[in-house]
Amino acid sequence: MISVEEARSRILAALSATPAETVPLAGGWNRILARPVLSRVTQPPADVSAMDGYAVRAAEAVEGASLAVVGSAPAGHPFAGSVGPGEAVRIFTGSLVPPGADAILLQEDAEAAEGRVRVTETVRQGRWIRRRGLDFAEGEELLPAGRRLTARDIGLAAAANHPWLAVHRAPRIGLLATGDEIALPGDPIPPGGIVSSNTHALAALVRAGGGDPLVLPIAPDDSRAIAEAAVAARACDLLVTTGGASVGDHDLVQAALGPQGFELDFWQIAMRPGKPLIWGRLGATPVLGLPGNPVSALVCAVQFLTPAIERLSGLPGGPPRTLRALAGAPLAENDRRFDHLRATLAEGADGQPVATPFPVQDSSMLKVLSRAEALILRAPRAPAVPAGTPVEVIPLGDLGI
Numbered sequence: 001m002i003s004v005e006e007a008r009s010r011i012l013a014a015l016s017a018t019p020a021e022t023v024p025l026a027g028g029w030n031r032i033l034a035r036p037v038l039s040r041v042t043q044p045p046a047d048v049s050a051m052d053g054y055a056v057r058a059a060e061a062v063e064g065a066s067l068a069v070v071g072s073a074p075a076g077h078p079f080a081g082s083v084g085p086g087e088a089v090r091i092f093t094g095s096l097v098p099p100g101a102d103a104i105l106l107q108e109d110a111e112a113a114e115g116r117v118r119v120t121e122t123v124r125q126g127r128w129i130r131r132r133g134l135d136f137a138e139g140e141e142l143l144p145a146g147r148r149l150t151a152r153d154i155g156l157a158a159a160a161n162h163p164w165l166a167v168h169r170a171p172r173i174g175l176l177a178t179g180d181e182i183a184l185p186g187d188p189i190p191p192g193g194i195v196s197s198n199t200h201a202l203a204a205l206v207r208a209g210g211g212d213p214l215v216l217p218i219a220p221d222d223s224r225a226i227a228e229a230a231v232a233a234r235a236c237d238l239l240v241t242t243g244g245a246s247v248g249d250h251d252l253v254q255a256a257l258g259p260q261g262f263e264l265d266f267w268q269i270a271m272r273p274g275k276p277l278i279w280g281r282l283g284a285t286p287v288l289g290l291p292g293n294p295v296s297a298l299v300c301a302v303q304f305l306t307p308a309i310e311r312l313s314g315l316p317g318g319p320p321r322t323l324r325a326l327a328g329a330p331l332a333e334n335d336r337r338f339d340h341l342r343a344t345l346a347e348g349a350d351g352q353p354v355a356t357p358f359p360v361q362d363s364s365m366l367k368v369l370s371r372a373e374a375l376i377l378r379a380p381r382a383p384a385v386p387a388g389t390p391v392e393v394i395p396l397g398d399l400g401i
């Protein structure tokens with residue numbers, strides 16, 4: 001068995017980013033930039049007013065002064081003239097500051113009557129003016145390649161006059177469940193069988209990570225059927241199988257793919273849940289074989305599939321984000337496998353997070369995983385610790401599971 005860290009490193013080393021494609025600006029959210037976004041404009045394009053009021057000469061706009069209002073400059077309609085001695089121009093937020101003015105008199109600091117405005121509070125030079133290029137300049141790099149685009153980034157790219165963006169194609173992730181005993185939700189359940197949940201949960205996780213899931217029909221415990229399904233998925237950037245990864249007589253993934261040219265990199269991870277895990281390549285298609293146990297499959301997906309999707313999407317990929325918490329209950333001594341305890345996550349009396357493991361950690365219990373908010377990480381051979389001990393946890397809320 002190899003460690004979680006080594007397994008993840010070997011998976012990521014075998015993957016590279018998908019090619020770039022051009023998408024409309026509105027379709028860029030959550031995608032990874034393939035090329036940097038350089039501004040096509042200067043923002044603001046000229047000096048503009050930051051407030052509603054009057055464009056004035058600061059030297060004249062002293063308390064008690066009276067100025068002649070010679071015009072108005074609504075946003076989008078610049079004043080055609082300039083501000084001369086003893087003059088003011090009515091101005092609004094975003095309006096171009098007319099030549100001659102060097103400050104903005106706030107409307108609440110002014111009293112207007114009969115074509116004139118009286119200053120009730122002295123103005124400082126440059127006050128309430130946003131200078132040209134305050135935000136960004138033409139040609140400036142605003143968003144680097146390799147960035148996952150947020151709604152804020154989309155707004156910035158729009159302001160920089162980009163109707164299209166170059167992003168990495170969303171990786172296509174094939175999902176293949178295997179086993180005679182599983183049936184799709186709503187279908188008749190075979191004797192001794194169960195309802196298949198893995199591909200549906202994994203598809204949601206793939207979408208949350210920015211991938212494009214392709215859920216394949218269930219393959220029975222038949223080498224030919226598994227091979228045909230896997231070969232049909234060769235157009236995917238990554239094929240993920242569930243089930244058939246262990247050592248039983250009906251665990252057929254390796255046996256089925258071997259004659260098709262499957263090259264195994266490693267098998268079995270020193271982790272719990274999720275010891276049986278396959279990584280290899282079927283021709284040009286990487287293959288990740290997850291356990292059939294639904295909790296094991298999802299925990300393995302957190303450690304290996306999500307980082308793989310990140311790498312394929314144009315990000316570096318890496319271990320899931322962790323945070324420090326206090327154990328909400330005593331933790332027993334761990335064995336030689338890296339453990340992932342399903343736990344709740346709450347704020348303690350001092351504001352520090354408290355992670356409390358569920359009393360039963362059976363890896364078949366999806367209800368427990370659904371209610372869990374974190375995974376408490378326990379290193380191999382970790383000693384028993386009392387409640388209140390600091391522990392590392394993976395918060396699940398931002399992972400799509």
